[in-house]
Amino acid sequence: MTVLKRLLRTPEGLAGTIMLCLLALAALLAPIIFPSDPLSIAGPALLPPFTDAAFPLGTDRLGRDVLAGLVHGARASLAVGIAAAAVAVIVGALVGTIAGFAGGLVDEALMRIVDAFQIVPSFLLALAFVSVTGASLTVVIIAIALGAWTGPARLARAEVLSIRERDYVAAARVIGMHPLEIALRQVLPHALPPVLALSSVIVASAVLIEAALSFLGLGDPNIVTWGSMIAEGRNVLRSAPFLSIIPGFGLVVTVLGVYLFSEGLSDAISARKTTN
């Protein structure tokens, strides 16, 4: 039985997969369902939700469609989250593999750098980085990755340390492969699965950090994200609290979906291990 089938059999895995599929669908189809710019004015201002069929979730104080923003926000949030997690995992896995394989001084130096990144609050680091370089999509992605690469680095290093003494690595050394070549071609692929398992959780935390950054006005000002919608709603928190509350559900569903999915996934993987 494949891991996927097992995943869909656990209640957590099924619920998480459904939630993530719906989000992915919304993100992919956003330009088709709501072809006009979600930042453009679409109707009367501050329309409450469930009162006008044309704007099921109402409009904000500039008359922008909340539902369109929510759907386009899914696109931006997921894109930033996945991109930041990808950068963090690739950089972290590389650094961890090099540290674990090189050992000695290189390992020591790289791990102290990892330590240094771990004692600085990653959100503060992201904040500082965005503030000095100016907010844009790329900067936000790098800023989030700055605080997220240490987890994969540690994990990859630990995996490498447990793998490097195994037979196929020793064999590669005997036939005279360059250490770096061994690291990249033999060790990295084997160390990758647990690192990838960690990455779904990194996507979730990246989505949250992006939301917090745009909530503080440090996101890319040219795109709609859930965080910026929540921040925008704060201006009319007393009269129209729904404007801040609705986009938050997008975040909750995303993060909950990722956690349920990864919980189901780890159950499925461990179940496969025990039956083999």
Added chain:
Amino acid sequence: MQRAFHLLRRRLISSIPVLLIVIVGTFLLLEAAPGDAVDAYVLSIGGGDPALVQSLRASYGLDQSLGARLWLYLTSLARLDLGWSVTFGRPILDVILERLPNTIWLMGSALALSFGLGSILGIVAGARPGSMSDRVLSVGSLALYAVPSFWLGLVLSIVFAVQLRWLPTSGIETIASGKQGFERALDIARHLILPVGALGFIYLALFLRMMRAGMAQAWRQDFALAQRAKGLSRRRIVLRHIARNALLPLVTMLGLQAASMLGGSVVIESVFAIPGFGRLAQEAVAGRDAPLLIGIIIVSALLVILVNLLVDIAYALLDPRVGASGATT
């Protein structure tokens, strides 16, 4: 106790190079960036002539090379001088020390709430794995774990401050209330309830889940059966043996989460307008005050190191195996 001291000294020594990396790294990252505080200042007063800009730069040492400035920074740091804040017109250390207590109160209370309540509820859930209370708490904590703290803060303040008017919406205390002593403490506590809840709930969920998982694992081990064979009461087995063992990874997690919690307090302080350390970071960003930002990052790293030292001591006191053979660190 001697074990703890030994450990403490070793940890302190090993954190020095790490702190140095943080200092140099932060300095290079923020000082290498285009645009400095003088630019921001000049922009804020509506432009100035090049001579003024030049003299301002010289007075802050901004006209020197990066290496020279780094050396200057490190030597003054050794004298506990973090530099001068252009935004506030005061020494950076003074500004930070003024804001720090509010954040420490916020973080400390959130940590106490999440760790205390989280581990207690985790024990309730883990006492009988698979029971009704276990299921309710597991599902509830997973849902809570997914809620972003700043959004939770907004929702809490909409409900309890705006709609019900039970608690204040913002600030750390009632301004110019003239309250003293106990009354003032009560006032501050009332202001802290919502932000502490918003910041702490996500960690509460985390600690609950870890405690529950740790207890489930402990139940499967031989020694759980051995305690039953001794005929101890279920209460004593759960509290003194199972929970006691499951508590250890939780304490480690407490140290690991300190940095993340400090980062979280930046946003929470913004939501509730608490004049703390995190809000200061935001003001530094707004004023493009790089030296202040560097100072904030260094102090926060120190704070995280300090929390981790305390956690290490607590761990050494809780786990007799630490430092005995060097097997566990």
Added chain:
Amino acid sequence: MSAVLAEIENLSVAYRTENGRTAALSQVDLAIEAGKRLAVIGESGSGKSTLALAITDLLPNDALVEGEIAWPGLPHLPAPGRDIGFVFQDPGASLDPVLSIGEQIAEVAKNHLGFGWREAYIHACDLLERVRIPQPEAALRAYPHQLSGGQRQRVAIAVAIAAQPKLLIADEPTSALDTIVQREIVSLLDRLVSESGMALLFITHDIALASGFADAVAVFHESRLVEAGAADEVLSRPSRAYTRLLIDSHIDLATPPLIEGAQA
């Protein structure tokens, strides 16, 4: 013939699995005599550990139990810890790693003998002396990781006999230890049983070890009791092929007994 402490009648234990039920113990009849040493011999999976857990009432909740265990030798139903002491195979896993040895022994005395903590600790100190732990006062404050494997098993024995039980069950108490320490533990158990008059149920896969000091043996194979009787009788004139096989494969009967004089 001495008095019967426990009478096991037609005891069966099974577990539900994916393909129906798996029997762990099938229709066992066995008597445990007060003050005597009964060795239960069998390979792993033969049901001998299940028997020990069933007697102590420690079977998991999902176990399906049939049959009965009567306790004519006790005025009431036995409570684990108080009437039955249990020594596990691996003392490294059965002792709590984060509590002091003193507390782990004292809590049993406090719970079952109605002692206060002070008395319980004094009692624990006496027990450590009885199981021959050097410097018992200091050992009270020690933690399991500070002791050797053999010493840990002595502590586990002290825990098991803390409430002066009528029956001591030792489930492979020496398999995790090296040979020299094995002999020490066996002779300790032997001495404790002689001194206190409690019955001993000694579970082992090592027929040589059992033959040294058991009064009676019970041989288990594939969840069934194959043969039971007086030790010298069963070991010298086994009536079942399986018992003979065990004896032939494990010992040469010319081997001197493990503990001198114990076989008399």
